Amino acid sequence: MSTSPETLKQIEDIVKANKVVLFMKGNKSFPQCGFSSTVVQILGDIISDFETVNVLSDPAIRAGIKDYAQWPTIPQLYIDGEFVGGCDIIKQMSANGDLHKQLGVEVEKAVPPSITVTDSAATELKAAIGDADPGDKIHIQIDMSFRHDMSLGPIEPGQVTVDANGLTFCFDTASAKRAEGLTIDFRTEDGESGFKLDNPNEKN
Numbered sequence: 118m119s120t121s122p123e124t125l126k127q128i129e130d131i132v133k134a135n136k137v138v139l140f141m142k143g144n145k146s147f148p149q150c151g152f153s154s155t156v157v158q159i160l161g162d163i164i165s166d167f168e169t170v171n172v173l174s175d176p177a178i179r180a181g182i183k184d185y186a187q188w189p190t191i192p193q194l195y196i197d198g199e200f201v202g203g204c205d206i207i208k209q210m211s212a213n214g215d216l217h218k219q220l221g222v223e224v225e226k227a228v229p230p231s232i233t234v235t236d237s238a239a240t241e242l243k244a245a246i247g248d249a250d251p252g253d254k255i256h257i258q259i260d261m262s263f264r265h266d267m268s269l270g271p272i273e274p275g276q277v278t279v280d281a282n283g284l285t286f287c288f289d290t291a292s293a294k295r296a297e298g299l300t301i302d303f304r305t306e307d308g309e310s311g312f313k314l315d316n317p318n319e320k321n
Contacts, residue, residue, distance in 0.1 A: 120181035128178065128185045132195045137167035137220065140182045141192040145169045152204040153192045158260050159211045160194075162291035163222050196220065212275040212289075227277040227290040230297040237303040238312060239282040254278065254285045259295040263319040267312070 131138060137160070143149030145157050145167070160167050172179035172191055179191070186193055186200045194201040196219050201207065210216035214224040234242075242255065249269055256276075258266045272278060276287045281301075288296055300315040 120184040121177070124177045124181040125185055128181055131168075131170060132185075133198050135168040135195075136197060137164065138170060138195050139167060139192055140170045140172055140178070140195075142171070142173050143169075144171050149173060150191075152190075156192045156194060156204055156207050158291075159207055159216070161261050163211070163217060164220055212273060214275070225290055227275065227288065227293045229277045229279045230288065230293050230299065232279055232281050232286065232296060232298075233300040234282040234284060234286075235300070235302045236282065238301045239284060241303045241312070242284055242301075254287045256287045257292060257296060257299075258289065259292040259316070263295065263316060265314045265316070 139156060141153035143153055148154035148157050182193055183189055190203050193203060194207055217224045252271050253269050254272055256268045256270055272287050276289055277293050279286045295318055298317045302313045304313050
């Protein structure tokens, strides 16, 4: 079923009325899918003002936006009335600086943070990595709400690396700023063991 002209006009009006608008699942305060959340985090690290449209609240918009851009997935980002791309494209553009240029923002150079990795954490991390590919490093991502995520993978464009206690950690620009003074520990509390990340910036 094709999208009605009325819905396409509604979408076009939204796109043209906002310099930066993201059609997503949920909104910038409460994303309701991982891909939407990723793009919100990327935009929020670059600019403070952008609009979001929750496609879950309007089935016509949810279906119509795919016809409007001839793009099959959501989220979709528009800047100055032009379709930019979905999550994977936005991640790539953020990493290589193209997104900053399109938003008219100077690319901020990432500065490696000073972090501490305790002996217990280093031991557990080395055991967890095991026989992983030598090119894989530990990635730490810290979002705007200071939620921390650790994963394993190759170094990506635009990242900075930090060597601590025999391990290499990778950070994107925004996470590197939020990680200054970070301590990574491995503790056993109340009979449960796990990594504990103490971030002094979270308290500010």
